Amino acid sequence: MIVGASVRRVDGIEKVTGAAKFTGDLKFTALLEAKVLRSPLPHADIVSIDASRAEALAGVTAVLTRADVKDIDPYYGNCLRDRAVVALDRVRFVGEPVAVVAAEEGSIAAEALALITVEYRELPVVADIDAALAQDAPHLHEGVAGSGEFHDIAGLGAPFGGNICHREQFTKGDPDRAFAEAEEVIDETFEFPMACQYAMEPHSAVAQVTPDKITLWSSSAHPFLVRSELARMFGYPHARVEVIVPFVGGAYGSKSYFKIEPLAVALARKCRGRPVRLVQSAAESMLTTRRHSARLQIKTGIKRDGTMVARQARVLLDTGAYADNGPRVAKRVISRMIGPYELDHCKVDVLALYTNTAPAGSMRSIGGPQAIWALESHIDSIAAHCAIDPFEYRQRHLLKRGEILKPGATPLDADLRQGLKSAAGSINWASGAAGLAVGVSDSEAMPVSVALVRLLADGSVILIAGTTEVGQGARTVLCQIVAEELSIPIERITMRGTDTLATTFDRSTGASRSTTVMGSAVKAAAEDLRRQLIAAAAEAFKAGVDSIALQDGYACCGGSSLSYAQTVAQFFGMPGGELIGRGYMRPDGALGKSFPLFWETGMGAAELAVDDDTGALRILNYVTVADVGKAINPQQAEGQDEGAAIQGLGNTLFESLVYDHGQPLNANLIDYRVPRFTDLPDRFDSALIENRDGPGPYGAKGMGESGIVSVAPAIGNALARASGKRIRELPLTPERVWRALRSTDRSK
Template identity: 75%
Template sequence: MPAEAGIQAGLRKNWIPAFAGMTVEAIFRSASSRHVLNPSAYSRGLFNILREFRDLMDEMSVGSPTPRIDGVAKVTGRAKFTGDLDFAGLLEAKILRSPLPHAVVKAIDPAKAEALPGVVAVLTRDDLKDIDPYYGNCLRDRAVVAIDRVRFVGEPVAVVAAANALTAEAALSLIDVQYTELPCVADIDAARAEGAPVVHEQQSGTGEFHDVAGVGERFGGNVCHREQCIKGNPDKAFADADEIIEETFEFPMIYQYAMEPHTAVARVTADGITLWSSSAHPFLVRSELAHMFHLPHSKVEVIVPFVGGAYGSKSYFKIEPLVVAIARKTGGRPVRVAQSIPESMLTTRRHSARMRIKTGVKRDGTLIAREAEVILDTGAYADNGPRVAKRAISRMIGPYKLDHCKVDVVALYTNTVPAGSMRSIGGPQTIWALESHMDTIAERLGFDPLEFRLRRLLRRGEVLKPGATPIDADLCAGTKAAVKPLDWAGAATPNGKGAGVAVGVSDSEAMPVSVALVRLLADGSVILSAGTTEVGQGARTILCQIAAQELALPVECVTMGGTDTLATPFDRSTGASRSTTVMGSAVKAAALELREQLVVAAAEALHTSTSAITLNDGCAIAGDKRLSYSKIVSAYFGMPGGEIIGRGTMRPGDGMGAQFPLFWETGMGGAEARVDSETGEIAIEKYMTVADVGKAINPPQVEGQDEGAAIQGLGHTLFESLIYENGQPLNANLIDYRVPRFGDLPKHFASALIENEDGPGPYGAKGMGESGIVSVAPAVGNAIARATGVRIRALPLTPERVWRALKEQRRGQ
């Protein structure tokens, strides 16, 4: 690359010993980093180089700290979210929700609401007879509005569309609903009890988008789904153990708080459905709506404006079927449902869980056998519960040398808000239990917990689970990096301050189905079309960087808009850390196909061979001849205008798509915490998060994703918990439900990226963004245990819970 050669020459003229052995890209990134850019810290020679060659370095889009392409629009307020959209005749809709956790809907009379001036339409169960009213990605077990029963507080019973939100809200109180209350299945203990009420008496049909064997099987009682994995012969192996250690851990219900609540606008006409939604899975929404309303896919258009965060809460289908159903009754006028935060907290959540784990060990620390049971509270409907159960398996086995293991996972129905996806499904729950348990084993056997892990972690190429892709990371290196800033030696004995470490390894569930188009326009600019939803993770910027790199263009020349299913090619989903690896590979393939056409066209225009052509800065170069991309397009078509198009596809069975998981997402955390023995308050003084990302295509964005995940993990570690009492939510609001704030950050908070360019994605990238959340709770919990000598096995680690544990310890002594 010319830029590479130029900078190498500059380095020879202005040699700086501190950069000996570093690649040009590493030097550039070091000098450009937001962490270390400080002229006084560098020799003047380096800045001479950067000034001389910075324009050339701009060619190196991948690996550079490219500013977010949507950043200015967001910070200036120009970005339009679904709630900002305005249409002629727009109606506002409000939802009447069940006040009871479990009841038969005996009768519903909307007449008074319909008569209220300003009300245009009211949707009840009586309006669902000409459609398939049930939806769901794993099981189609949930109705648009309640038909025969309500199964959780907050379940939609009716919808009112009116000229304004106040009128719609007033009309809700005029709808007469008669219920017969049923016994409530309040939690997993009630769900498992002998003679327990059954949340779903009839078996539901399977959804279109599950990839989990056994979905739809009738398990009986309140069981939504079961999973099991057996490796070796654990029953026999336990007999060879010198000691058997068993513990039970609890993980709370968590809400996937995002700044933008669930919002959607729908218009239904004779031409079909148009839906504007903050959905992370627009193509799956299109397919489900087409199924429900008996339309071809081509008659359902799903448009995704700017999205204000998701974290799994906007996966699959949440309010979209309901908004479309009410829009069918408004004579073509568009209808918007804009939920409040409390309403969204009654829409979806993360699974709460109980984990029992038993491990047989030798006195030398060898892990002999493990048996584990995971019980997930999936709420009133399946949502993504079966897939969460499936993913919990490998996370509970753990990334350690262990020949004999049995893990059982069950997802149970309860009369609470349905649990869906959230960052690293099944990961924070099981890794909290497993990594806390590993410290318990080390303590029981008299080993340092760090050294205990380092001796037993799987090495690159070793297999965690039968049939799975081998481990593709250096777990030991990441674990060492996580404790590097900590006072590990000083935390060896309980003195009120402790250090803890945890290792998280997750198998990505990314489905390898993505299509991308890259179009070179007549003026030499590029339009990238890809169905990935920008939910705040920076996907648009990353994908534009990939296209720019392959086409030898400044990234500013590449434009990528939002998703519109009528115009944008298909993408399976935005989730499971798949956008960079899967869609990024499709974008790279599309750009390469376009590049090949461009080189052929340039060779024809310049009357030379394709081998003589190089591309740089929007031009084709052959010797001393130079032709801009715009002139190449004109020459190709024989007149101004036209465009050259490249297409890229990822599908199962093709290269990366043939392996499962596509990659292992690894994240390590190291925490240093101080505990006030009088109040139980925890002060996290240091936290280090480490991610093996393969290749950081945009380092500041990658760091931001990992750090953001860790901050989110502080929530369920220290204070987040949705509280229910007899099926009634007690804190479904942001006053009583506490989420992390900047003031909650540790005094010293840092991240480190491991880049070996060994991932399956473009330039060796791996998916990331979820691993940072999984190790926080066990790292902090382990630090507290080492600080106090007390092991706490339930989250969150509130001051009261810690204080009570310390009090029990003193009482026991």
């Protein structure tokens, strides 16, 4: 079987030889280069903009300001349409686009930016969540924005008041009564920092606009959603908006939904049909999107034997100046704060708050690292309070397969104890400097995907599917599914990047949905084609379909065989024609009758050493365990889980985007520290659990996000066991650890 084999990546040669072309590599005739003038202030009214000197500069073709978007609906957003293409009357964060210049060369565009005069009137700054909740806080958005097309969130756009972008609330049972009956209460507050996704390729786009058509080349992970939003904003039908996705250099959520695409298209409208390229620097991308910082208050009532009877949690998310994906993140926090434990009474309140900082959007496992950092650290605190080993405590209280984590949701589809045993068994748990964590998250991946598989006259195959290859290996996995179903060498299959005029629809690439949802559509398309191919072969052999077998690119009947090319030629009576299989997924119950389609589960276990003199942590051993159902490509699956864990190591030990009263202090790759190879644990292992119990092809589940969520609590728990100090704020920098070691308060 090719499914289950670690075959070579289908795009590997192109990438390692430099043949792969990313958006910034593309060549165009008469290409213009764009540069963006960004707000230097976190909050201010725009009194006036004078771009006349910039427009007069030789080599400048166009300058876009608020005056140029009056003929369109300038607002966009996947959840709330609360953000304009360029700032209209007010800027709300440092880095917000105020004007954009298109010129013959990038250096000319940069020179023109300095010639634009903007007069601001500074306003009070809502610097953080405390300022956002203050009684006298200025309101960053006076009105309620309209909702986007693809949010799937009840209550979105309700007038929550103040600086509340969105609120999610959940209650199970009777928490107040249960707390009154609890014998002990453990109450803690945790802090999680802002973090940057840092994809190696910053946001990039090339736009060309004519009266008849919009063409956009973009590094977007959601090209069909981008098409829909651009069509609405600029008044074109979908058939005249073409979004083309070349190779993409990473995403991690940063290229979800709409980022610079509306800006590039709005500028291109002024360039008389010439293409315009907008490529951000890494520093600009760091001020375009980020992960939510969070304060998480969690209180659990217990019996003296450790039985949990009630939980109450309040989560405050800093969603930045605009909603972006904040409401969806708030929704997803709920299940993570309930947790995969036996618990009958629970109340969770989540607020996504506007502040004068860069908008917070999607990042690997939205809401997961924040909530699971708090919950899994809290579980260890309960175990310590009850003098119970943390591994044994979890083994006693974890939910079993088939039990309900959240009312109305899909029953738990994993054996959590099996995963926990695998993680604990890979480290020296008895060392006393080891920690564990369990991560369970709901993907809520909307199951809408369409695929075509074309068998051409020469027996080669083209797979058409709108999943974006962002480096995760989706093209390889999807080609493996086709190869398995058609019994054809994978080298005979081609899958290219998305072009929305020719590629079939996919809701999005994200939420670990590609293998499960698009993979199911691809499998259905391949099965449809297989049926047609067998029928064509049966006709050629004048035999029944039951007597036909497909093997390695041949249709076999008894002792005779025809190549797929010969089969197609006989079917059409000429060396031409093609057979086409179609498959689609929709929310009709084919992948399950409830959400989430699957629970993405992962475990983490860490051993560490603490330098008492400096506070530096050395990770001696880390193991990440993922329940994947079935690994279509084990090597890629392991790579995804290990990559996620290293990303989690960053926000655990050193990553934090720092603001001072609305001003970013380290939004660059000199001052903002991302993981290096030298940061790897001394020993670093991964394990895959394969029970073939997922809803996807061959029992696969989505994966690739679970590896990030357990890192921080596993390391924090190991530190608490080793030192007796529970640190509740990330990152665990040497200074923070050093101060905690010298604190007389054992809770810090």
